[in-house]
Amino acid sequence: MEKKSSHILNASSNLLGFSLVIITSLKISKISQSTHLDEFAGVACLFFAFSCFCSFLAIRAKNERRGSRFENIADYLFLIALFCIVLAVIIVTVKVI
Numbered sequence: 001m002e003k004k005s006s007h008i009l010n011a012s013s014n015l016l017g018f019s020l021v022i023i024t025s026l027k028i029s030k031i032s033q034s035t036h037l038d039e040f041a042g043v044a045c046l047f048f049a050f051s052c053f054c055s056f057l058a059i060r061a062k063n064e065r066r067g068s069r070f071e072n073i074a075d076y077l078f079l080i081a082l083f084c085i086v087l088a089v090i091i092v093t094v095k096v097i
Contacts, residue, residue, distance in 0.1 A: 003058075004075065005056075005059045005070075006055075006059060008051060008055040008071070008074045008075060009055040011078065012052045012055065012081070013052050015082070015085065016045060016052065018085075019041045019044045019048060019085065020041075022038075022041040023038050023042060023045065026038045036091065037091055037092065040084045040085070040087050041088055043081075044081045044082075044084035047077045047078070047080050047081030048077075048081045050074075051074045051075075051077035051081060052074075053074075054070045054071075054073045055070070055071065055074035057070045058070035058074060
């Protein structure tokens, strides 16, 4: 099985930055009180951060079984965080239209 940990780490860290930009822009524009965007982005930030952490541990693991377990956890956390970002995009799309 091909290792996905480095790809998960790269994508998670990039999307973590994207989520933080969303939260910052909502706070600056004072829109965060009227929508749930900052909650979804905040949850996504947490999941992306934990996904980064688990994928890093998977890369550094000496034990193959432990590394595979961390990689699976990082994969699922990444998927949940991606779902949160999709919900945020849907909210933005509905509010704009």
